[in-house]
Amino acid sequence: MTQIGEIALWVALVLAVWGAGAAFVGGRAKRGDIALSGERAVIVVFALLAIASLAVIAAFLGNEYQYQYVAGYSNRDLPTFYKVAGLWAGQTGSLVFWALLLSLFSSLAVVQNRNRNRELMPYVAGTLLVVLAFFLLVIVTVSNPFTQMPFAPADGRGLNPQLQNYWMTIHPPTLYLGFTAFTIPFSFAIAALLSGRLDSRWITTTRRWTLLSWFFLTNGIIFGMMWAYVELGWGGYWFWDPVENASLLPWLTATAFLHSVMIQEKRGMLKMWNMLLVVGTFLLCILATFLTRSGLIESVHTFATNLPIAYIFLGFMSVATVMASALVWWRRNELGPEAQVESFLSREAAFLGNNLLFIAAMFAVLWGTLMPLITEGLMGQRIAVGPPFYNQVGIPIGLLLLALLGIGPVIAWRKASKRNLQRNFVWPIVAAVTVAAALWLGGVRHVQVLLTFALGAFAITTVVVEFKKGTKARATIEGEGIPKAFVHLIQRNRRRYGGYIVHVGLVVMFMGFAGAAYNVESEIGGMLPGESTEIQSPFGHTYRLTYLDMSWDNHTNGVAVVASMVIERDGRPIGMLTPQQRWFNQREEVNMEIGLKRAWNEDLYLILAGVDDPGGFMEGRNPRPAATFRILVNPLVPWIWMGGMIMALGTLTALWPAGPAGSGGIPAEGTERPERARARRSEEQLAGV
Amino acid sequence: MDSRAGLATLWRWLLAGSILIGVVWWPEVSEAQRRQDRPNAEAAEAAIAQLRSPYCPGLMLEVCPSASAAALRDSIYNLAAEGQTTDDLVEWMLARHGEEWRGVPQRSGIGLLAWVMPPLGLLIGVGVLVGWIRASRARADEVVEEPEEPISETDRDKLAAALREWEATGGEEA
Numbered sequence: 001m002t003q004i005g006e007i008a009l010w011v012a013l014v015l016a017v018w019g020a021g022a023a024f025v026g027g028r029a030k031r032g033d034i035a036l037s038g039e040r041a042v043i044v045v046f047a048l049l050a051i052a053s054l055a056v057i058a059a060f061l062g063n064e065y066q067y068q069y070v071a072g073y074s075n076r077d078l079p080t081f082y083k084v085a086g087l088w089a090g091q092t093g094s095l096v097f098w099a100l101l102l103s104l105f106s107s108l109a110v111v112q113n114r115n116r117n118r119e120l121m122p123y124v125a126g127t128l129l130v131v132l133a134f135f136l137l138v139i140v141t142v143s144n145p146f147t148q149m150p151f152a153p154a155d156g157r158g159l160n161p162q163l164q165n166y167w168m169t170i171h172p173p174t175l176y177l178g179f180t181a182f183t184i185p186f187s188f189a190i191a192a193l194l195s196g197r198l199d200s201r202w203i204t205t206t207r208r209w210t211l212l213s214w215f216f217l218t219n220g221i222i223f224g225m226m227w228a229y230v231e232l233g234w235g236g237y238w239f240w241d242p243v244e245n246a247s248l249l250p251w252l253t254a255t256a257f258l259h260s261v262m263i264q265e266k267r268g269m270l271k272m273w274n275m276l277l278v279v280g281t282f283l284l285c286i287l288a289t290f291l292t293r294s295g296l297i298e299s300v301h302t303f304a305t306n307l308p309i310a311y312i313f314l315g316f317m318s319v320a321t322v323m324a325s326a327l328v329w330w331r332r333n334e335l336g337p338e339a340q341v342e343s344f345l346s347r348e349a350a351f352l353g354n355n356l357l358f359i360a361a362m363f364a365v366l367w368g369t370l371m372p373l374i375t376e377g378l379m380g381q382r383i384a385v386g387p388p389f390y391n392q393v394g395i396p397i398g399l400l401l402l403a404l405l406g407i408g409p410v411i412a413w414r415k416a417s418k419r420n421l422q423r424n425f426v427w428p429i430v431a432a433v434t435v436a437a438a439l440w441l442g443g444v445r446h447v448q449v450l451l452t453f454a455l456g457a458f459a460i461t462t463v464v465v466e467f468k469k470g471t472k473a474r475a476t477i478e479g480e481g482i483p484k485a486f487v488h489l490i491q492r493n494r495r496r497y498g499g500y501i502v503h504v505g506l507v508v509m510f511m512g513f514a515g516a517a518y519n520v521e522s523e524i525g526g527m528l529p530g531e532s533t534e535i536q537s538p539f540g541h542t543y544r545l546t547y548l549d550m551s552w553d554n555h556t557n558g559v560a561v562v563a564s565m566v567i568e569r570d571g572r573p574i575g576m577l578t579p580q581q582r583w584f585n586q587r588e589e590v591n592m593e594i595g596l597k598r599a600w601n602e603d604l605y606l607i608l609a610g611v612d613d614p615g616g617f618m619e620g621r622n623p624r625p626a627a628t629f630r631i632l633v634n635p636l637v638p639w640i641w642m643g644g645m646i647m648a649l650g651t652l653t654a655l656w657p658a659g660p661a662g663s664g665g666i667p668a669e670g671t672e673r674p675e676r677a678r679a680r681r682s683e684e685q686l687a688g689v
Numbered sequence: 690m691d692s693r694a695g696l697a698t699l700w701r702w703l704l705a706g707s708i709l710i711g712v713v714w715w716p717e718v719s720e721a722q723r724r725q726d727r728p729n730a731e732a733a734e735a736a737i738a739q740l741r742s743p744y745c746p747g748l749m750l751e752v753c754p755s756a757s758a759a760a761l762r763d764s765i766y767n768l769a770a771e772g773q774t775t776d777d778l779v780e781w782m783l784a785r786h787g788e789e790w791r792g793v794p795q796r797s798g799i800g801l802l803a804w805v806m807p808p809l810g811l812l813i814g815v816g817v818l819v820g821w822i823r824a825s826r827a828r829a830d831e832v833v834e835e836p837e838e839p840i841s842e843t844d845r846d847k848l849a850a851a852l853r854e855w856e857a858t859g860g861e862e863a
Contacts, residue, residue: 234745234752241747340829341822349822356814364807371794371803379799386741386749386792393807477851523759592754610756630754 002064005055006146009096012048013136015041020129027122027195035122039110042125045132046103053100056093056145060086066152069093069145075158077557077585082159085169089159091309092143094172098289099135101173102180106132109184109209117205123191124184131183134316142308161584161591164557167227175220175247179285181213182254186282189275193327198271198334203261207495208655214258215651217251222644233592233607235521235632237640240390245369246288249362253281256358259351259408266413267348268338272328273355275335279324284362286317291369343415350408357401364393399451402510405503406459410466427465432458452514456507463500470497490653498654502647509643515602515636523609525628535604537633543604544568548576550611550625552618558584560593561617563608563627567597579608579629598638605632733769736778737762741792749792750782 019041026035056069060083065071073089074082088094106128113121139145185206192202224244225237238244257277263270290313328335341348368389372382410424436454444450467486474492475485490497518538527533532546548564560582567574577595584591595606607630616622727733734751742753742761750758765778773781783791794800840848 232748233754234748236752239748239752337825341825342829343826344822352818352822356811356818360807360811360814363810367806367810368803374802375799382789383794383800383803384741384789384792385794385803386739388738388793389803393804397811473851477847607754609754609759628759 001055001058002067002146005052005058006144008048008051008055009136009140009144009146012045012052013133013140015048016045016129016133016136019045020126020133023122023126023129027119027126032118035125038122038129039114039125042103042110042128042132043107045129045136046100046107049096049100049103052145053087053096056087056096057084059145060084063156064152065154065156066148067145068147068149071149071153071156073156073159075156075557075585078156078159078164079557081166082164082168085163086159088172088176089163089168092139092145092147094176094292095135095139095143095289096145097173098176098180099132099139101176102128102135102183103132105181105184105209106187109187113205117188117201119195119197120188120191120202120205123194124187127187127190128183131187138309138312142312158557158584161582161589162231164584164591165227165231167223167231171220171223171227174216174223178213178215178217178220179250179288181209181216182250182281182285184209185213185278189278190324190327193275193324193331196331196334198331200265200268203264203274207261210254210258210261211495211651211655214251214254215648215655217247217254218647218651219644221247221251222641222647226641229637230594230596233594235519235605235607235630235634236516237637240368240385240387242369243288243292245365246284246291249366249369250281250284250288252358252362252365253277253284256355256362257281259358260355263348263351269341269348271337272332272335275328277355279321279328283317283320283324286313286320290314290317345411345416345421347408347411347413347416350404350411354401354404354408357397357404361394361397361401364397365390368393395448398510399448399455402452402455402459402507405506406455406462409500409503410462424462424465428458428461431461446517449514449517452510456511459507460504463504466500467497494656494658495654498650498652498656501650501653503650505643505646505648505650507643508646509640512636512639512641512643515634515639518635520633522631523628524631525610526612526626527629528626529624533629533631535631535633537602537604538635539602541569541602542571543631543633544571545577545606545629545631547627547629550617550627552614555582558582559618561608561611561614563611563629565595565606565629567604577604577606579606581608581611581614600638602633602635603637605634606630607632727766727770729769729772730766732773732775732778733762733766735775736765736769736782739775739779739791739793740782741790743786743790750790 019038021038022034022041023038026032026038059067059070060074061080063070063074063076065074069090069092070086073086073093078086082089086093088097106125109128110121110125113124117124188202188206188209192198221244224247228239228244229237232239254277257274260270260277261274264274290310341352343349368385372384375381375383406428407425412420432454435457436450439450439453467489470489471482471486474480474489475482478485478488480488520535520538522533522535524533527547529547529549532544535543535545537543544567546566546568548566550561550563552559552561554560560580562578562580565577565579567577574597577597579595580593582591582593592607592609595608597604597606608627609630610628611617612626613622614625617625737751738749740750742748742750742755742758744755744757744761745753750762761782765782768778768781779791794803796804
C-alpha cells in the first residue's frame with residue numbers, strides 16, 4: 001500500500017505540472033480541449049492524493065516503523081484514533097493533508113464551474129495546479145512521508161503528549177480547510193487578471209468560497225483556543241504564539257476582504273484593493289503553513305527546524321508575490337473605480353476605516369511575530385515579543401473595530417444626513433452609556449473593560465434596531481405576522497442578516513476577552529489529603545476546594561496520577577474535579593490534564609501542578625502524597641465559546657444555499673428574473689439596506 | 690412620536706438597562722486576593738510578567754505550569770523580598786538564562802522598533818486613507834450623474850405603501 005502511495009505522489013506531481021501547463025496554454029490559445037485536459041488533471045490529482053493519504057494512514061495503523069514519519073509520531077500503544085490523525089501530526093504528513101484538501105476543493109470548484117465561467121476556468125485550474133504542484137514538489141523532494149530508515153525500530157517515538165487530545169482530530173483539519181479553501185478565490189482573482197474579465201463576476205462566483213474559508217478559519221482558530229485552554233494547562237486560551245498569530249493573519253485580511261468586497265459589489269469601487277487583499281490573504285495562508293512547520297520561530301507548534309523547507313516556502317511566496325503584483329500592475333487601468341467616495345460620513349468610508357484597522361492589526365501581529373527574525377538579521381540577537389506587547393498594541397485597534405462594528409452596518413451609503421445619523425445612532429449611544437454607567441456603579445473601574453462593554457452594547461443595539469426595522473417593514477409591506485416576517489427577512493437577505501449575527505457573536509467574544517482583566521489565581525503548595533482552600537470569584541462566589549485523595553491508573557498509552565477535589569460554591573457542593581498529571585510511553589514529558597467546572601459566566605480551572613514523590617506514591621510507599629495546586633477563576637471565558645457559536649450560526653446563515661424560487665430564498669446569482677430582482681432591491685432599500 | 694409612545698419607549702429602555710445592571714453586576718476583586726502574601730511581591734510580579742519561560746516554549750513565565758518555572762518564580766519572589774527592584778530582577782533572570790527570554794521588548798535601542806512600527810503604520814494608513822477619500826470626494830464633485838433607470842410600477846406602489854406606513858409611525862420606523 002505504501003509503495004502505491006509513494007507512486008501516487010510522483011504521478012500526482014507530474015500530472016499537476018502537465019495540467020497547469022495545459023490549462024494555461026488552453027486558456028491562452030482558446031483551445032477548449034487542451035484546457036479541459038488541465039481541468040480533468042485537477043480531479044485526477046485529488047484521487048491520487050487520496051490514495052497517498054490513505055497509504056500514510058495505513059502505515060500508521062500497520063505500525064510500519066521503518067518509515068521515518070510513522071516512527072516519529074506513533075507507537076504501538078497509541079490509540080487508533082490518534083494513529084489516523086497521525087496524517088497531520090507532523091510536518092510531512094500535514095503537507096500531504098494540505099495538498100489533499102486543496103485538491104478536494106479544487107475538484108469541487110472545477111465540477112461546480114463545468115458549465116459556467118468558461119473563460120475563467122482554464123486559468124483557475126492552472127493556478128490551482130501550480131499551487132498543488134508546489135506542495136507536491138516539497139513533499140516528494142524534502143518532506144516525503146514514505147522516507148525509510150536504514151533499520152526498522154521495534155516501536156515508534158510516540159505522539160507528542162499535548163497532541164493526544166480529541167481536539168487534535170478537530171482543530172488542525174478545520175484550520176487547514178480554511179487555509180486551502182481560500183486558494184479558490186485567489187485562483188479566480190488570478191484568472192480574472194489573466195483573462196481581463198475584471199468585473200464583479202469573479203467576486204460573486206467566489207462569494208461562498210470566501211465565506212466558507214472564513215467559516216473554517218474562524219472555527220479553526222476558536223477550536224485551537226479551546227484546545228490550548230484545556231490541554232496546555234496554564235489557564236489561558238491565547239498566548240500569542242507565532243503559529244497562533246499565523247492563523248490570525250489571514251483571518252484578519254479575509255475579514256477585511258469580506259467587507260470591502262461589498263463596496264465593489266454595490267459601488268464598483270476598490271477593485272484593485274480587493275485584488276490585493278485576496279492575494280495577500282492567500283500568501284498569509286501559505287505563511288501560516290510555513291511558520292507552523294518550518295520551525296524558524298520558536299513555538300509550541302514546531303518541534304524541529306527544517307531550513308530546506310523554510311527556503312523553499314520563502315522562494316514560493318516571493319515568486320507568488322512578484323507575479324501577482326506584476327499582474328495587478330499590468331491591469332491597473334482596468335481596476336479603476338466606477339464611483340467615488342462622496343463623504344467621510346458614509347458607509348464606504350466606514351468600511352474603509354474597518355479595512356484600515358484590520359490591516360493595521362494584521363501588520364502589528366505580523367511585526368511582532370517576525371520580530372525575532374528581524375532583530376536577528378539586524379543585530380544578530382533575537383528579540384521575542386510576548387503577550388504584553390500584543391495586548392498594548394492590539395487592544396486599542398480592537399476597541400476601534402468594535403466601534404466601527406456598530407457604525408458600519410447602519411450608516412447610509414454615499415452620504416449620511418444628520419437625520420440618518422440621529423435616527424440610527426441615538427438608541428445605540430443610549431445603550432452604550434447605560435451599560436457603561438451600570439458597570440461603573442457595579443464597581444468596574446477597568447477602562448478597557450468599560451469601553452469593551454459600552455462599545456459592544458452600541459454594536460449589538462444597532463443590530464437589534466436593524467432586525468426590528470426590517471421585520472416591521474416586511475410585516476407591513478407583505479402583510480405577514482412578526483415571526484414570519486422575521487424569518488423571511490433573514491431568508492431574503494441571508495448574507496446581510498447572517499453578517500449581523502456574526503457581529504453579535506464577535507461582540508460577545510470580545511466581552512469574554514475583557515473578562516481576563518479580572519482573572520483570579522492562587523497557588524497552594526504542600527496540600528495534604530483532607531485539607532481545604534478557598535478562592536473568591538470576581539462575581540462574588542466563594543469556591544471551597546477540598547483535596548480528597550490521590551489515585552493512579554494505567555491509561556492506554558501511559559500512566560496518570562489523578563487528584564480528587566470536592567468543590568463547593570457558596571457552601572453548596574457542585575461536584576468533583578480530577579486534575580491529572582500524565583506520563584506517556586516513549587515520551588519523557590509530563591502532561592497536565594486540567595479540572596474544569598463551568599458556569600454561564602465563569603470557569604473554575606484547576607491544575608495539579610506538582611505531586612511530591614509520585615514514584616513512591618505509585619509504589620505504595622507514600623499513600624497520602626502532598627500536592628501543589630494552581631487554582632484559577634476565569635470570568636466570562638464561557639462567553640468566548642458562546643460568541644464563537646453565534647459567529648458560526650451567523651456564517652452558516654450567510655452561507656446557506658438559497659431555496660427554490662418562490663420559497664422565500666434568494667435565487668442564485670444570474671437566475672433571478674430582472675423584474676423580481678428590481679422588486680427585491682426596492683424592498684431592501686425600503687428596509688434601509 | 691407622541692408623549693405616551695415616548696414614555697413607553699423610555700420605560701422599555703429603563704427596564705432593559707435595569708436588567709443589564711443585574712446581569713453584569715461585577716464587583717471589584719480585592720487586590721489583596723490577587724497578590725501573593727510576600728514582601729515586595731509587586732516588584733516580583735512585574736518582573737515575572739516581562740519574562741518568557743525557558744521551560745515552556747512560547748509561554749510567559751507567569752503562566753508556565755512546569756515545576757522548574759515555579760521554582761524560578763519562587764527565586765524571583767525571594768530576591769524581591771530582599772529588596773531588589775523589578776529591573777534588577779529582570780536583569781538577574783536574563784543574566785542567568787539569556788536575553789532571548791525577555792518577553793517585552795525594551796523601549797530603547799532595537800527594542801524600540803517593535804513599539805514604534807505598529808502605531809506608525811496605523812498613522813501612515815490613516816494619512817493615506819484620508820488623502821484618498823479627499824481626492825475621491827474632489828473627483829465625485831466633478832462627475833455629472835447620469836439619469837437613473839425609471840422606477841417600475843411595482844416598485845412605485847411598494848414605495849408609496851412603505852412611505853404611507855412610515856408616515857403613519859411618525860417617520861421613526863420602517
